Amino acid sequence: MATENSSNPPQPPSPAQSLPQYPEMIMAAIESLDEEGGSNKSSIAKHIEETCGNLPAAHTTLLAHHLNRMRQSGELVLVKNCYMKPDPNAPPRRGRGRPPKPKAPLPTGSAVASPRPRGRPPKPRDPFSPPPSQKKSPGSGRPRGRPPKKAKTAPSAASAPSDGAPRGRGRPPKVKPAVASVAC
Structure with a gap:
């Protein structure tokens, strides 16, 4: 069952496997x-096409992606639409x-204070005021918001x-x- 058919020759590697990685190219x-x-993007693409014959169909897209990624990581520098190695x-x-801002080093043995909490600090509590659970509502005692409309009772005769x-x-x-018409 584990016999191998000798009539099938080993297959050559696919184009993606035989190519070096794009950053290397x-x-x-x-x-x-x-x-x-x-070197600009077109001259880099032309050189890669000449040296590596079998390129994938999305070669230009892959090249642009890898050039952008290498530029952002700092492997390449872009100056006037030309890519070059960065100067060491x-x-x-x-x-x-x-x-x-640079942080000043803390002296040894000192504890780091907790940062100040966000928001406005609470008002100091008055020791003579009643506990908050007995109060109706803070402020004037009136509920918040616009009062409801009063129901109309009976329409007035004038309206x-x-x-x-x-x-x-x-x-x-x-x-x-x-x-009045006036008759003559």
């Missing part, structure tokens, strides 16, 4: 191109924002129309006085 391309101001004598790159029908929206029309 990128560094090799930059070193071999050895341009003074660095250059100062380390600082992050964004203001750097933190109700004489025919008993509900009033329409808006201003009522102007009543024209009756003019």
Whole structure:
């Protein structure tokens, strides 16, 4: 059962297995191109295509991803759209924002005080006031918020129309006085 069929030759490794890792290919391309101001993305891609024949279909996407990742990690420096190795004598790159203040070392044997709590400190308690459980509510004794509307009892005679029908929206029309016609 454990016999192997000798008619099947060993298969060659797939293109992804035979290729070196992208960061290695990128560094090799930059070193071999050895341009003074660095190498741009297209020249790096062209050099990788010439040296490594069988590249995956997403080669340009993978190259852009690895170049960005290497630039963010500090393995490469981007100057005027050209990638180059960082100068070993250059100062380390600082992050964004203001750097933190240096902390003074604590003397030995001292305890670290707990930080001050957030928010406004509570008011001092009056020893002569009644306990808080007996109070109705703090402040004026009135409940918070807007008071509820009072229920209407009966409509007044002035506001109700004489025919008993509900009033329409808006201003009522102007009543024209009756003019007596004058006969000549």
